[in-house]
Amino acid sequence: MWGIIRQKVAAGGGSPVARIRPVVSNLRNYSSAVKQMMVREALNSALDEEMSADPKVFLMGEEVGEYQGAYKISKGLLEKYGPERVLDTPITEAGFTGIGVGAAYYGLKPVVEFMTFNFSMQAIDHIINSAAKSNYMSSGQISVPIVFRGPNGAAAGVGAQHSHCYAAWYASVPGLKVLSPYSSEDARGLLKAAIRDPDPVVFLENELLYGESFPVSAEVLDSSFCLPIGKAKIEREGKDVTITAFSKIVGLSLKAAEILAKEGISAEVINLRSIRPLDRSTINASVRKTNRLVTVEEGFPQHGVGAEICASVIEESFSYLDAPVERIAGADVPMPYAANLERMAVPQVEDIVRAAKRACYRSVPMAAAA
């Protein structure tokens, strides 16, 4: 498989323009000076490239084929790879997820799309019992190279059952790797890494990010581009307080950091990228530098990603902390429908600003806490 990729790269010759041609042609609209790429295109191109590099990779799920994906992530793939490799399934999460897992037992590399990750609840037995545990139970005989992907977390106005963050759920399970991209670079690099990985990967996207554009370098557009699983990215360096976030919340944290900068607080924003394995060393190194920590996530507070990060920092860097850890999470309620309640139920930029200030012992006006 690697051979194929290398050949492709080699065939592109020394010119970087030639190497990125396949992607550039998809992005004719963005051929201006600074390249921009939507997260949707990043995911689509990652799938496309991995499917073309390895015939064992196939995509299955509801509406991935003729409908081109409920969120158009699989646009054009059916036409290119045919219905054998872009498989429209009936609405049977338990059934088709198990079929994907069974195919992975036999060395195929399925990418199972959940229309939203909320529906993975109907297939969670296969993700955990059939996929995550098999390599261990079979003592390494049966590996399960599969990717479960789809939009995760709160969208907008879709109510409690459709607004659920699964990061902490799946990240608590040994045998799974859990990734959550923020930018187009993340989306491309992590999805390609997930598909190439020999283990089951839960890949948590975000519906609200699909249409967002991010600048991408030529390196990111190269078909050999891949990000390491288990490595966080420092999105913005700072020295006064560390903010950890993943997925959409990284964007909010960066906005918060800008506001904080105007008030003289230099915030370091860590984009976790990988929830499991968790990049404990990057987090702890940052906290040892800033001596303050704010964790932000959209999921429920109890036993959440933030809780795990707190535990790690207290275990490893307790004596470096100059303030109690601030933990921001979704409200401990099922997601309400009403727009104003929904807004209050998930972290907002001002929540992050307020918590960071508190961690830095800056006074926080009471009105802002309302």
Place this chain on the structure above:
Amino acid sequence: MATAYSSAKFVQPLSLNSTINGRSRDNSLFDPLKTGTSFLGSTRKLRVNSFHSNQGNVRRRLPVVAVSEVVKEKKVKSSSNLLITKQEGLELYEDMVLGRSFEDMCAQMYYRGKMFGFVHLYNGQEAVSTGFIKLSKKEDSVVSTYRDHVHALSKGVPARAVMSELFGKATGCCRGQGGSMHMFSKEHNLLGGFAFIGEGIPVATGAAFTSKYRREVLKEADCDHVTLAFFGDGTCNNGQFFECLNMAALWKLPIVFVVENNLWAIGMSHLRATSDPQIYKKGPAFGMPGVHVDGMDVLKVREVAKEAIERARRGEGPTLVECETYRFRGHSLADPDELRDPAEKARYAARDPVTALKKYLIESSLASEAELKAIEKKIDEVVEDAVEFADESAPPPRSQLLENVFADPKGFGIGPDGRYRCEDPKFTEGTAHV
């Protein structure tokens, strides 16, 4: 495989519109018009009810069939036309005796504290495992349930490896990391015992999907591997059963769904749990043949298995086979087994599949009593040896605890250069103190 019995006699009438003209009696194994015979002899009073409600079905044209009568007639009519060769007969007998003796030994070892947890024994159902798996090729895969020891043995996993696994030893087929309910052997294409009801069916369907994918997408023209999915009557009320019948038929996957209907889901009678207890009739509802067979008769099972497996191998899609059988022990060794009627147990005990095969082999002069005795003796030795081996084997070392969580041992993915993209040998160390 050279048998005296031509499989070509069975014509496959999958088409729901198939006609019956010119069909001989022998053709009727998979004939849509040949319908159910005596079914579920267990609970008479309930049976009457289900018969009334099934009158309509009987008249409908469906590719369902109960095979028992057909084979029985054949056996009587054509004594020269034996169902198996001598060699096959001895192979079947050996496998069934192995299954029986192995499980009896498991019970002893469980009560002696050598194995632990949930241990589900297969006694009474041997004809199903032997009848199907002994017809499969090594490349064909088997997906089993928590009652998986005998499927593993039939598939060729050595008794030593299975017994050691049950003892929780490092020499077990999963080095003691799987246990009674999770037997895996990549070498033998045993894709696991699955401990949740229905969980194995989609995985099996996925294995069948892979065969088709390899043939059609990866262009491995010779990939005609078939998957056998074993599960019980209780599972047939689980959604995953229906989901996968649908997709297997929809995509014409090379799979045989083998229902081991032992009439009881722990303490829940099949007749008390299922609106229409004739499971094989659910095949045609999804566009695949459904066959009912006497699961206490390995020759009948084998007859049906042969056609179903060949059908799958020819690329004609899945078959649902309901084997009516009975477990001679409780659900697990922890089950007091108080709900099953002693008379019912006695009735099935009288139809012991191992004894029945023995009788057939001797009566049809395929084997002598001495030959069968020799097999029994050999198997006794195999099982004794397995116990000795397991007992003497070392338990897994401490260091094994954290191994095999990931195929990628450091948990960080492998890069294009074949090296770890990010190395952290302590990745799994934080999770337990070793």
